[in-house]
Amino acid sequence: MAFIQAVLDGLMIGGVYAVISIGLTLVFGVMGIVNFAQAEFLTLGMFVAYFAWKFLGLDPLIGSFLSFVVIFGLGVVVQMTLIQRVLNAPPVAQIFVTVGLLIVIENLTLIVFGSDFHSVTTSYQTSTLRIGPLFIGIPYLAAFLMALLSAAALWLFTNKTWYGRAMRATAQDPMAANLMGINADRMRQIAFGLGVGMTAFGGAVILPYFTVHPTVGHQFVVLMFTVVVLGGLGSVAGAVVGGFAVGVIQSVSTLFFPIQLQNLVLFIVFLTVLAVRPTGLIGAAR
Amino acid sequence: MRQAILEVDGISKHFGGLAALDSVSFDVAPGEIVGLIGPNGAGKSTLFSTLVGLHKPTDGTVRLEGEDITGLKPHKVAARGLTKTFQNVALFMEATVLDNVLIGGLLRANVHDARELAKTCLARVGLADIAGKKAADLSFPERARVEVARALATKPKGLLLDEVMAALNRVEMEEIMDLIRSLSRDGLAVVVVEHHMHAIMTLCERIVVLNFGKKIAEGSPEEIARHPEVVRAYLGQEYE
């Protein structure tokens, strides 16, 4: 029974992992760039939702939409001013622009917001749902449902709207997209905005059960990479499957290993996947 | 009949379900110059890549001096004495001409001796005076010659030349052909892929024709020129 409970817990958090990782894989899929700063946008999303709660009294689950909008805008600006300029640069430039961005965002938040830990209080914070012998915390369930909602919305956007299809066309063949009258630069801005916006949204919805501080993103860096590498960099559906897989692996591994080693199992999975299927993964990406 | 140095026996290469090479066989003797022709996409470059170990063949064997070299890594194949040049020229662009050739020489010598060897090879292809230039600054015909020099520096017994005469004028082409002939006099087994039919016909003693990955003909230039299937598949369109 403990095992089933662990799987259930893993699925709940895995849904959130999927959403925050979709952003990373989306950016890679459209631009071929691994955004090492992706987790920082999760931190920012959490802060936006936190201040929306503190000053506007918005529940984080509502504030998450505000997080999405604000970080989407920020993402467009970052794409225009930084990422756009290294699109055709060698990998070393692409890697270190986003690493630089990571350092800048982390330390800006540290300077502006201080190094304190913040958390919100909600009415449903300690409520749990009981299904027979199993328990689900309401905040976890809420975050899970919000994550599913946003993933579904993204799916609708990319498959059912002109913008979404244009974005996918840009990912597949920027030249051809250009010939069809699609502004590839604009599509990349939307893709980057969406990518970091999704991650920020994922950060905001976990705020009811997660404290926020400037370095909270650290905990998610390798985790996000594991999710997308498992699912295949660039594949949105893969990120969803990878998210659930990572959530469950993490949760189940705590049954067998001390909690500190939870991430160790993940890293080993990550390295193994890279080692065993490097061509497969790279092939899936480009 | 001279004893063959390079024996290609039933080489096949499939990419996914597609057969890029379908049971190709031919031999090359020391000092012989064999031409390999065929329409675009016939599998000539794939065959070269497979022979030097860049691709693992799906089936068949490659022997060099009687020893099986099938599936060896390219650097091991090079050490046994078989190397190739690249169709699209794959020089180390940031390095000087001399250093490009030196890297080939490192297979048989230390840095100092490889440098001397590289100078000899450059002189042989007629590029001694531009040894200090950066590879990226060379013209296309010069780059092709550096490719040849780099391959020579590995002291090969078999040499696969992939379109080294592309974009050359008549004089330059004659020079390269003289070079290839002199290499064959030294006992090298040379296989030449070339689109320029006149060059192939005058240079080679024997020609192998590929079409859709299959060998459709083999023989002397005269035989090939008259071969009905070859004429249909290839010469009809390009050789006047």
Next chain:
Amino acid sequence: MKWWITGAVVLVAAAIVPTFLDPTGYAIRVLTLALLFAALGQAWNIVGGLANQISLGHAAFFGLGAYTSTILLINFGLSPWIGMLAGAAIAAVAAYLLSFPTMKLRGHYFALATLAFSEVLRVIAGSWTSVTGGPVGLSVPFSPDSFWLLQFKSTMPYYYIMLGALVVISGVFVWIRHSSLGYRLRALKENPEAAEVVGVNTTQVKISAAVISAALTATLGTLYAQFTYFFDPEAVFGIIPISVRAAIIAILGGAGTVVGPIIGAFLIVPMEEMANVLLSSRGAGLSQLAFGVMLIAIILIEPRGILALITNGVSRLRRRKSS
């Protein structure tokens, strides 16, 4: 041989400078750290600059060096000089093993894999409390002055030790560049297929560079531990404090050049230290912020580093004068 003379002059100057400084003061401490990080950047440069494999996991080897020598010192009283060799050997083996899963990875994938590897070690160091001290870290038992135990009250001896480390590692870098390994690395960096076809064993070349770089990085981890007396997992296995910093130091100055990491370290380390002093509590954030901004700026302006920026500028000036 003009660069020999320049090198000798700089070296003599570097050897004389500390005699004008307070041997326990702040300035010499900053210079000592700059030398250490220049050496770290140089060790990274062997993989990142010569082979163009962008490692974001050099902290793995740095940390292995720090932990190995310190654990041996605490538990067996073993001299850090011997511990340093042990750490280097362990790091070399780790790099050798890591090269198998990462063999075919390039660009972003290689960076990701190396990053994950160093995180594995950081997590282990933080969890295996009985040996590593867990998240609290380890303290080097204090017993100065002893050359054998690599401990001194004054900063001066450390300065010369770090200078020696930088000279040795730079020497290794220059030697590799002019050796057959260096030529092969260049070939590998530019065109791995062509390199193989003309006889370069690219697998072996990659492993050699990775192992040498890792072993040298580990020795610096030992020196760092002995210099700071105390470290925790984040200090030696951290992505930003070690892995990214090593890479940035090399890239900022000019990756693949011998002076690049030296320029990079002597810009970044003093800047960070000054910010820490001048701006006290929030200084850490500000100096890191400046660090990030500089990184982005150099990548956007001239990804080949400050050295290339200067040489380009000089040649442009010359052209303008002559025309």
